[in-house]
Amino acid sequence: MAGGFPKRSSRSARPDALSGRVPRLDSSPAQLALAPDERLELYAGAFLLRGFALPDEARLRADVAVVSAAAPFRHMQTPGGFRMSVAMTNCGSLGWVSDPGGYRYSELDPDTGRSWPALPHAFASLALRAAAAAGFLEFEPDACLVNRYEPGARLTLHQDKDERDFAQPIVSVSLGVPAVFLFGGLKRKERPLRLMLMHGDVVVFGGPSRLRYHGVAPLKPAQHPFAGQHRINLTLRRAS
Ligand code: SIN
Numbered sequence: 001m002a003g004g005f006p007k008r009s010s011r012s013a014r015p016d017a018l019s020g021r022v023p024r025l026d027s028s029p030a031q032l033a034l035a036p037d038e039r040l041e042l043y044a045g046a047f048l049l050r051g052f053a054l055p056d057e058a059r060l061r062a063d064v065a066v067v068s069a070a071a072p073f074r075h076m077q078t079p080g081g082f083r084m085s086v087a088m089t090n091c092g093s094l095g096w097v098s099d100p101g102g103y104r105y106s107e108l109d110p111d112t113g114r115s116w117p118a119l120p121h122a123f124a125s126l127a128l129r130a131a132a133a134a135g136f137l138e139f140e141p142d143a144c145l146v147n148r149y150e151p152g153a154r155l156t157l158h159q160d161k162d163e164r165d166f167a168q169p170i171v172s173v174s175l176g177v178p179a180v181f182l183f184g185g186l187k188r189k190e191r192p193l194r195l196m197l198m199h200g201d202v203v204v205f206g207g208p209s210r211l212r213y214h215g216v217a218p219l220k221p222a223q224h225p226f227a228g229q230h231r232i233n234l235t236l237r238r239a240s
């Protein structure tokens with residue numbers, strides 16, 4: 001089983017509830033010292049699996065190309081009518097869409113009128129292994145949102161709550177240019193952790209962390225062999 005954790009080491013980086021102090025994980029020595037293949041518990045039910053996807057990168061890259069050839073990346077509109085800076089596509093039996101009518105999951109790609117491309121085996125396999133490494137043994141993803149960030153693109157704080165079953169976790173795979181992930185609380189106003197996510201990192205959030213607010217800070221210009229100036233993020237979910 002590639003990408004597993006023989007040692008199952010785990011560290012805690014929870015904000016200190018009494019003082020309200022929030023560690024800045026993008027700059028803290030603890031984070032920089034985190035070895036590849038180490039598992040960091042960010043909050044109860046929320047884990048950073050550093051480098052977990054690295055063994056799968058060639059397959060993931062080929063599959064992102066297959067998916068985006070069948071369902072091209074596009075800038076969706078928010079319900080308020082704004083163009084999202086992140087370009088998106090989907091694979092799996094359901095795909096997340098946003099337009100002036102709202103957010104929802106759809107069986108059809110509104111741009112092509114066809115079903116979304118199938119969930120690649122490599123995506124599902126990685127997601128199952130990552131979920132299991134975080135203690136979620138019964139993850140059954142049926143949808144994957146693929147996000148593509150260009151320099152300056154960002155995702156404002158939001159909750160993933162369009163899915164039916166919050167007992168299933170979210171598995172988020174970061175590829176390409178690094179980005180600062182904002183990982184907040186169950187209320188929007190709670191100050192988020194700032195966590196630098198690198199190529200190959202996987203974040204799993206479920207259980208008591210399933211509805212935490214999260215987002216991505218504006219992408220800094222950089223180059224990475226995986227996808228040039230872009231950051232690609234896969235979020236695997238159980239939508240139905
Ligand atoms: C998302 O919340 O859909 C994506 C988060 C990310 O790009 O890291």
Ligand code: FE2
Pocket residue numbers: 158159160214
């Ligand atoms: Fe999200």
